[in-house]
Amino acid sequence: MAPSVAQLQQEAVADPIQAxxxxxxxxxxxxxxxxxxxxxPYFDVDEKFPPLELFDHVDPGSRADPAKxxxxxxxxxxxxxxxYLGTEISGVQISxxxxxxxxxxxxxxxxxxxxxxxDQDFKDLGPEKQIEITKHFGPIHxxxxxxxxxxxxxxxxxxxxxxxxxxxxxSGANRVSRLQWHSDVSYxxxxxxxxxxxxxxxxxxxxxxxxRLTTAFPRVQxxxxxxxxxxxxxxxxxFSQKRGGPVRREPVETEHPLVRVHPVTGEKALYINQGFTxxxxxxxxxxPTFSQLLIRARxxxxxxxxxxNRVTAHSANADYPSTFRRHAVRxxxxxxxxxxxxxxxxxxxxxxxx
Numbered sequence: 001m002a003p004s005v006a007q008l009q010q011e012a013v014a015d016p017i018q019a020x021x022x023x024x025x026x027x028x029x030x031x032x033x034x035x036x037x038x039x040x041p042y043f044d045v046d047e048k049f050p051p052l053e054l055f056d057h058v059d060p061g062s063r064a065d066p067a068k069x070x071x072x073x074x075x076x077x078x079x080x081x082x083x084y085l086g087t088e089i090s091g092v093q094i095s096x097x098x099x100x101x102x103x104x105x106x107x108x109x110x111x112x113x114x115x116x117x118x119d120q121d122f123k124d125l126g127p128e129k130q131i132e133i134t135k136h137f138g139p140i141h142x143x144x145x146x147x148x149x150x151x152x153x154x155x156x157x158x159x160x161x162x163x164x165x166x167x168x169x170x171s172g173a174n175r176v177s178r179l180q181w182h183s184d185v186s187y188x189x190x191x192x193x194x195x196x197x198x199x200x201x202x203x204x205x206x207x208x209x210x211x212r213l214t215t216a217f218p219r220v221q222x223x224x225x226x227x228x229x230x231x232x233x234x235x236x237x238x239f240s241q242k243r244g245g246p247v248r249r250e251p252v253e254t255e256h257p258l259v260r261v262h263p264v265t266g267e268k269a270l271y272i273n274q275g276f277t278x279x280x281x282x283x284x285x286x287x288p289t290f291s292q293l294l295i296r297a298r299x300x301x302x303x304x305x306x307x308x309n310r311v312t313a314h315s316a317n318a319d320y321p322s323t324f325r326r327h328a329v330r331x332x333x334x335x336x337x338x339x340x341x342x343x344x345x346x347x348x349x350x351x352x353x354x
Contacts, residue, residue: 034159034327036123036200041147041157049142049153049249052188057336059193060137061107061264068108070101081116085312086295090118094133094304095125102136106194109308110264116297117304123198123329127152130331137194138333141185144233144249145240149329153248156330158316161323179315182275184332187231187254192309193335199299201327225343227258227283231276255281257340262310268341269311310335 034040072078076091087108094117097105109115122130131154134140140154149155184192230253237251258280260271272280296317297305307314309332316326 034201034325036327038127039149039155039157039200039327039329041159042150043147043245044150045244045246047153047246047248049144051249051252052190052334054189054337055139055334057138057190057334059106059110059263059335060103061110061194064103064107065100066107068104070098071104071108080112081114081295081297082293085112085293086114086116086297087112088116088118092117093121095121095129099136102133105306106137107264109194109306110262110311113312114295114297114305114307117306118300119302120198120304121302122196122304123200123302127155134196134331134333138192138335141188141192141332141334142248143185143332144251145236145245145247154331156332158326158328158330160327161325179317180275181273181313181315183271183273183309183313184330185233186256186271186273186276186309187233187252188334189252189254190334190337191231191256192332194333195307195309196304196331197307197328198304199301199326199328201325202299202301224258225340228255228281229258229272230255230278230281232278233276236276253278256338259341259343260310260338261341262308263336263339267311268343271310271338273313310338 071092073092076089079088080086081088094105105115122133125133127149131140131152134154141156142148142153143156147157147159149157184195232253233251234253237247241247256271258270258272259268261268299305
């Protein structure tokens with residue numbers, strides 16, 4: 001049986017969202033344990049998963065009413081973070097959406113790439129309800145190496161405090177920038193689509209994720225049609241193994257189209273990332289040139305950020321002292337096998353930015 005909200009929290013509060021907002025205003029260096037100890041990252045080196053199998057996927061956004069009447073009701077307030085990328089929404093609870101409303105959420109995320117939901121009760125629903133909601137968007141990926149929740153391998157747990165900084169170890173301690181642009185587990189044959197991320201403990205009101213939409217391709221030929229890139233899980237698995245961590249599934253390497261097409265919007269997107277892409281088949285390794293659109297998704301208590309992993313790359317932004325705790329959870333539904341985008345002789349959406 002799933003734990004109750006009372007079991008997940010160290011103490012009950014009448015209004016957890018508002019109480020957390022008040023606590024942030026006077027935040028000091030934390031010495032106590034995490035606010036949601038049930039979600040503390042769990043590593044079991046004996047936990048093993050079978051290889052992933054292919055499945056048929058129909059994106060929920062393809063079923064949605066374009067007007068989105070079940071999601072964007074008269075009580076909802078929206079704010080466009082930038083003209084093309086990112087929308088902030090308040091006045092609606094993800095947990096209360098019907099199936100039609102969840103379909104419309106998928107469509108909105110496909111259109112806006114990143115949607116930041118404010119004042120949500122999502123983190124207090126308990127693991128079974130959180131999984132039930134996100135499974136609407138596809139089978140939830142079980143990560144082969146990261147910390148999860150004991151009994152619930154669907155959760156990918158992100159945790160950092162003064163004594164634990166796995167990200168610094170993974171990316172290298174000597175790097176000037178802590179940014180690590182990636183699209184989640186892009187090495188899988190069916191990588192994620194609509195992805196949910198919510199904070200349990202955060203450092204300051206300015207804690208944020210950076211999300212990037214790549215809008216042009218490396219200058220390798222007139223069009224990138226037919227080019228494929230290699231995405232690899234090997235380094236991630238080796239890193240976990242060297243630290244004595246789990247490798248729950250044999251690491252895979254997968255070729256995906258260099259440019260993929262979104263199944264709902266038809267939009268073309270460059271599908272390479274710093275985290276997992278190792279090479280473009282047939283080309284020597286070099287730094288590609290591309291243009292980008294960039295936003296910061298600012299967190300405050302009760303925030304749930306939903307992004308489309310097919311058309312964005314993202315990075316945590318460690319712009320706060322390591323003495324602060326950052327504890328977050330990701331639920332990552334898988335989507336379709338990436339489909340190659342087709343190009344006309346000249347495609348203005350992918351012309352190289354001079």
